[in-house]
Amino acid sequence: MEQQCILKICVVDDEAATRRSIIRKLGEVDHSCTIFNLGYGEAALQELYKIKPDVVLLDIQMPGMNGLELLEKIKQSHPWIQVIMLSGFEEFSYARRALQLGAYDYLLKPVDRKQLGETLFKLKIELQMQFLQQLRPYQQQLQQEQITIDDIICCQLSLWHNEDIGKRIVWHDDETDHKVHAQHTLPSEHEQSMSQQTPRNLTLFTFRINQAIEGSVVHDYEGTFKRAEQWVDALRQAWHKRLQQQFFDIRSSSGIREQQVQPTAAALHFHSYRELAAEITQLLEQGQISALETLLRRWLEQIQSFELARVQYACAELLRQVDSSLGKGQTASGSIPEASLHYWQCWVNQHNRWSLLQHALISLLLDVCTAMKELADYEAQEQHWLDKAIAYMVQSSDMQLTLATVARHVGVHPVTLSRMFKQQTGDNFVNYLTKLRLQKAMDMLQSTKLSISDIAQAVGYTDEQHFRTLFKKKFGQSPREFRKL
Numbered sequence: 167m168e169q170q171c172i173l174k175i176c177v178v179d180d181e182a183a184t185r186r187s188i189i190r191k192l193g194e195v196d197h198s199c200t201i202f203n204l205g206y207g208e209a210a211l212q213e214l215y216k217i218k219p220d221v222v223l224l225d226i227q228m229p230g231m232n233g234l235e236l237l238e239k240i241k242q243s244h245p246w247i248q249v250i251m252l253s254g255f256e257e258f259s260y261a262r263r264a265l266q267l268g269a270y271d272y273l274l275k276p277v278d279r280k281q282l283g284e285t286l287f288k289l290k291i292e293l294q295m296q297f298l299q300q301l302r303p304y305q306q307q308l309q310q311e312q313i314t315i316d317d318i319i320c321c322q323l324s325l326w327h328n329e330d331i332g333k334r335i336v337w338h339d340d341e342t343d344h345k346v347h348a349q350h351t352l353p354s355e356h357e358q359s360m361s362q363q364t365p366r367n368l369t370l371f372t373f374r375i376n377q378a379i380e381g382s383v384v385h386d387y388e389g390t391f392k393r394a395e396q397w398v399d400a401l402r403q404a405w406h407k408r409l410q411q412q413f414f415d416i417r418s419s420s421g422i423r424e425q426q427v428q429p430t431a432a433a434l435h436f437h438s439y440r441e442l443a444a445e446i447t448q449l450l451e452q453g454q455i456s457a458l459e460t461l462l463r464r465w466l467e468q469i470q471s472f473e474l475a476r477v478q479y480a481c482a483e484l485l486r487q488v489d490s491s492l493g494k495g496q497t498a499s500g501s502i503p504e505a506s507l508h509y510w511q512c513w514v515n516q517h518n519r520w521s522l523l524q525h526a527l528i529s530l531l532l533d534v535c536t537a538m539k540e541l542a543d544y545e546a547q548e549q550h551w552l553d554k555a556i557a558y559m560v561q562s563s564d565m566q567l568t569l570a571t572v573a574r575h576v577g578v579h580p581v582t583l584s585r586m587f588k589q590q591t592g593d594n595f596v597n598y599l600t601k602l603r604l605q606k607a608m609d610m611l612q613s614t615k616l617s618i619s620d621i622a623q624a625v626g627y628t629d630e631q632h633f634r635t636l637f638k639k640k641f642g643q644s645p646r647e648f649r650k651l
Contacts, residue, residue, distance in 0.1 A: 175221045332388055486507045
């Protein structure tokens with residue numbers, strides 16, 4: 167994945183021989199850079215505006231428009247361009263004025279090859295640091311949506327700053343984009359004419375999402391965005407589109423086609439989630455396995471026309487309502503419905519393919535139906551294994567407990583455990599577990615100096631904001647407010 171940051175450099179000097187000498191030295195100290203020979207004066211300035219380079223090596227003493235005047239105009243119109251001033255006059259007043267106008271450094275002519283190389287190396291590092299600093303707010307914004315961007319490697323920063331060109335996102339494991347994001351070979355000649363067009367689809371930078379998927383921002387004349395602030399929306403859309411394509415396994419001979427994201431008329435006409443939950447619960451309790459499976463398959467067939475996020479939410483909401491209904495309408499004081507929905511959303515999100523999610527959901531609910539038939543056999547001994555289950559949850563240091571784990575420990579079916587939990591404690595399993603976690607968090611806030619983020623992780627919540635919401639709803643105060651008491 168790693169690629170070298172390629173600098174686009176313009177050389178401006180009124181002496182052709184001097185320009186050739188500097189260009190030769192640049193090629194020797196940085197083999198990857200792209201170099202433009204611009205001449206001098208107003209013509210050089212206009213060409214520079216078209217190129218929009220990373221770096222300009224600029225002579226001070228030139229006829230017509232001198233280097234200091236050019237520097238001032240460059241910084242006014244393109245402040246990100248770094249300018250290294252060149253002069254044969256060892257006078258402090260020139261250097262001081264150049265630095266005041268925003269020059270990066272000041273070198274004497276004839277340019278020393280070693281000093282030039284060191285200056286470019288240091289400048290390249292600083293440019294990359296500035297770029298990463300610019301991206302940081304965008305990274306933080308995306309992280310709130312569980313999209314972690316890391317391993318960013320700069321390639322063509324001049325193209326990133328150029329708001330006149332199109333840019334788009336490509337994925338490195340996508341065969342349709344494989345040729346697009348590949349880095350183009352640079353010209354063998356360092357001195358390029360201005361008639362040359364910027365190569366199509368150059369890589370601006372590469373990145374990794376959630377430590378798994380590699381991608382690039384590339385230059386594309388028909389790209390989806392141009393300005394830096396538009397990158398977040400472009401990446402979010404590209405990422406969600408990718409997830410949807412993978413989830414539904416949508417491909418065709420011409421590449422990946424668009425997934426229909428609007429519900430069909432039949433789906434809009436179908437039962438509401440709560441009405442459906444009531445019907446499914448009735449079939450579960452009656453043990454009508456065949457009718458239940460038919461209903462589930464019909465419902466799944468219709469919701470697959472939804473966009474991915476809505477499909478996942480619909481499945482989680484259905485499971486939450488079924489789970490809640492297993493307690494025969496009993497409600498618990500202080501119950502936290504958001505916790506139950508979050509629990510089932512996590513379960514749904516574990517299945518990264520539509521075929522897998524359909525199979526798992528059908529299997530789960532048919533298993534529930536079978537277990538409901540066997541429920542009466544456990545009623546005589548329910549208090550024994552229920553006490554054992556509660557003791558296991560209280561004493562366990564594993565804050566990632568699941569209903570299946572606890573049920574396996576006490577030797578009963580998860581559905582039986584869920585049903586008996588609500589009948590005997592007034593709470594369903596998820597609410598009971600949530601209260602244990604929040605109580606543990608409250609104890610840690612009082613007895614440790616761990617950060618709120620670390621405490622959230624310790625009690626089983628990777629989403630700190632979700633943890634804060636549950637804590638405040640349960641105790642009437644945020645974790646920070648509670649700790650201050």
